Amino acid sequence: MSDWFSEPANWVFLVVGLAVAFSALRVVTSRNVVHAALYLVATLAGTAVLFLLLSAEFVAWVLVLVYIGAVIVLFLFGIMITRAPIGYDATLDNDHRGVAAVVSGALFLLLSWVSIDFFGSTALKDVGDPTATDLLGESILGRFVLPFEIVSFVLLAALIGGITVARKDATPLEAEERV
Helix, strand or coil, rough: CCCHHHHHHHHHHHHHHHHHHHHHHHHHHCCCHHHHHHHHHHHHHHHHHHHHCCCCCCHHHHHHHHHHHHHHHHHHHHHHCCCCCCCCCCCCCCCCHHHHHHHHHHHHHHHHHHHHHHHCCCHHHHHCCCCCCHHHHHHHHHHHHHHHHHHHHHHHHHHHHHHHCCCCCCCCHHHHHHC
């Protein structure tokens, strides 16, 4: 165990891992949907840092660009466009935050146990060289360019659908008053 503490990368992992665990816990226990989305941003950013520590730069930057840069922004736009209550709303509150925290903690412990059981004491330097980003990009966008484009159109359709649902149509009386 003293060998683990002697490595500086392990200290960074410990600090970032605790921050990710805290922000993930706050995602499921927050009473405000905007705060939950912002905690999710912190969780995903910390996960990207963990991927950088594992020499998985491509996965880290895809996580930042796709999830933080697109999905969370789309989620926040959806909240703003649909005029959902941004602050605390007693009608939306439930009393199962403790259950959510226990379930997420149990899932974390299960995934940790499975990872430790699978990888054992294999050191990161024993895994091998990381895959080059250009090879990953060519394999994903070469073979899967059509599904990639289809997903982009589905996200665009979801954004347009959200705007259409949130748009307030004028009543016939309001339309007559404008003319």
